[in-house]
Amino acid sequence: MRAVTISDGELAWATRPDPVPGDTELLVAVRAAGLNAADLLQRRGRYPAPPGVPADIPGLELAGEVVATGARVSRFAPGDAVMALVGGGAQAELAVVDERVAMPVPDGMGWAEAGGFPEAFCTAHDALFRQCGLQLGERVLVTGAAGGVGTAAVQLAAAAGARPVASARNPAAHGILLELGAASAAEPGDALGEGPFDVVVELVGASSLPGVLGALATGARVAVVGVGTGARIELDLLALMARRAAVSGATLRARSVDEKGAVVAAVTRSVLPLAAAGRVRVPLAATVGMDAAPDAYEQFAAGGKIGKIVLVGP
Amino acid sequence: MRAVTISDGELAWATRPDPVPGDTELLVAVRAAGLNAADLLQRRGRYPAPPGVPADIPGLELAGEVVATGARVSRFAPGDAVMALVGGGAQAELAVVDERVAMPVPDGMGWAEAGGFPEAFCTAHDALFRQCGLQLGERVLVTGAAGGVGTAAVQLAAAAGARPVASARNPAAHGILLELGAASAAEPGDALGEGPFDVVVELVGASSLPGVLGALATGARVAVVGVGTGARIELDLLALMARRAAVSGATLRARSVDEKGAVVAAVTRSVLPLAAAGRVRVPLAATVGMDAAPDAYEQFAAGGKIGKIVLVGP
CATH class of the missing domain: 3.90.180.10 (Medium-chain alcohol dehydrogenases, catalytic domain)
Structure with missing residues (x-):
């Protein structure tokens, strides 16, 4: 797969091995992944990825289609549209996410919005x-x-x-x-x-x-x-x-999958119905192709944006 | 009645008019009243009494016997042994306390301990x-x-x-x-x-x-x-x-009678049974006669005490 990578503060659109889902994980073909201040900090070496997360691929949230599932996954199946809160690795063509931190994309929500929703x-x-x-x-x-x-x-x-x-x-x-x-x-x-x-x-x-x-x-x-x-x-x-x-x-990133899962469960219960009803939405400041990630990071750093900047898949 | 009074930073044991209980208040013959850091601050002019409280009589807690009750008092009667959390005025022979901030003195607890319990x-x-x-x-x-x-x-x-x-x-x-x-x-x-x-x-x-x-x-x-x-x-x-x-x-003193009452109700429910069973107690560093209040204030200011300093009635 290709992914946004960070090496010595430089962003690239590079090839990395496809990730393999564990027993409780989904393999997701990423369609959109929101940009966050944490990604900019990580690029500057000030917010290293927590253990168990790709160290050089940024991105704390994503939306996409499930393409494979681990043996013990019970809530999702290939073909499902999901969005997820992760500790890193979201800005890539493929990502693995534990099913506890995944949510169904609500009816009527587009990929870019969904990619900027979880975080x-x-x-x-x-x-x-x-x-x-x-x-x-x-x-x-x-x-x-x-x-x-x-x-x-x-x-x-x-x-x-x-x-x-x-x-x-x-x-x-x-x-x-x-x-x-x-x-x-x-x-x-x-x-x-x-x-x-x-x-x-x-x-x-x-x-x-x-x-x-x-x-x-x-x-x-x-x-x-x-x-x-x-x-x-x-x-x-x-x-x-x-x-x-x-x-x-508080920060979300450092929490365990269980702890992130508790937040995701609360949001699934109380916010997804509001999103499906159109009562909450994700304002988009810009959508930028993943292969042009440096442009997106620059826009984010410039400030003054209204809503989210979201990277979209190729 | 006589009371500990503060005037220009000087403590005295002086005569003041007897207080009169309102509809929901108890008139209490004070047997003991604990000393708190707030009293020392008040003496130095740095913690004025809140509205509705005697401005020149310190003391945030007391224990004593109910001697009269307002028309709408329902939980206590003359003769009852009570302790109470008040906004001021406790270091006196008589004090009025709303019944919401009063608690029964648990079996086996002496006056001095009871006077140092509420705050x-x-x-x-x-x-x-x-x-x-x-x-x-x-x-x-x-x-x-x-x-x-x-x-x-x-x-x-x-x-x-x-x-x-x-x-x-x-x-x-x-x-x-x-x-x-x-x-x-x-x-x-x-x-x-x-x-x-x-x-x-x-x-x-x-x-x-x-x-x-x-x-x-x-x-x-x-x-x-x-x-x-x-x-x-x-x-x-x-x-x-x-x-x-x-x-x-947080501070307790500035709270309304209703808010203090909520704390007192919680303590009544969860702590008084422990006190009655001897599982919690009030360690006494010293008991001092109310007419010797300056000595007590000096001991408190000197630091190093273990437990409460309590003024006891004459």
Whole structure:
């Protein structure tokens, strides 16, 4: 097969041996694979692949057709359209995925959208519901809301009956964020003015979090998922105590297949029906051929995108 | 009545008008009232009493006999022995407490222990169970474990089937902490070496927390309840994300009567039976007459105490 490969920071479209599915795995002919900040970090040598994953093929999510299954696979069969959350290796013609981290592609969802769905929606779901325990009617702030996880978080918060405020530096994103269900969409300073917030999905990092911590309601929960602007902040513990607030952080990639499977199961149960009904979608900033991966990585690094950049198969 | 009063940082044993119970309140003849760090802060003008509480009479917890009840009180009657969590005003001959924040004194518990029970056990219970969701078998670290909240947290964690490690600078406290159920008791550096920890009750603050954050298990929860050594820390968000950890903070005092009542109800249900069975207790560092409050405050400020300092009625 051919795959996007990383060698000394250089991307190539190179030939690699076809992967072979284990007992509980699916072999998938990849049709689309979303790009994530983690891929750019990995290219720069700062986010090595976890054990058990191809070390030199990036990609944390994919969609495609099942072409073979391991002996103990029970939920999928050859010909099925699946999407999956993986620890790496997605940006290739073929990938193996454990069936626990695979989901059926909902009716009506195209390949590119499906390839950009798993990482964004699993991350947003884990942040809003597992980390923050989002409740009906709560006031949510999503910072850096224009990207994949941000647009997913806004849609999930709205679907759950919360009131999402979307913060995005790029004014061109505000209209789309309102369409996706944001109660308001504004530049960061103005968005903070709409607080206090019960739940915050922090996708920006050090440049954003101090302001966020000043705009919390009593009992607030902050999930830190992105730290593109830096990862070190000064935390005032007395302010945290006075607000009875909690700050948590999480990444998906390092989790075991079982743990990823638990997130995928929750998303399968609660989000796929919304996707099938057209109530949540994956906004696409761009689709780029896998053999032109360097262009896609450059677009991602340039910033300002609205929604996902997805690599599509040849 | 007479009461401990604060005026310009000076403590006195002075006369004040008798308080009058409202419809849902008990008038309590106070027999004992525990001392807390908040009282010392209040004396220094740094922790003013919340609205609805005597502004110049300190004291967040008390035990005594009900001498009168408001028209709508349903759970207590004159003559009952109660202990209560209040927002202030406990260090006096008489206090009014809403019945929602009152608990019966368990059989076999003396007045001094009862007067030092509510704040310590409600704080520790809120930290371990509401904030951190402590589970059977988890590894718990309690920093600054020799004080009232610390000894309560060690006992509650042990009672819940967790494995509490007690961190205390004062080696004289280690033996008692082991008696109270600590799996081990050690000075801070050695205690950290027993990690990683699933749950941490942080009672020390800025000098302790950076070390604690380096000793967390995946999925750890840290509840910050005391910040005597400072309240500002540098937080590494990537480390928090890599550990999937959460840091929360809380105080009890600022909460509404309803919210305090929820904590008291939880403690009544889950801790009072343990106290009645002698499985948890309130270690007493000292009992001091209310009319000698300045001595008690000085002892508290000097540090090194093991358990609670409790003011007892005249």
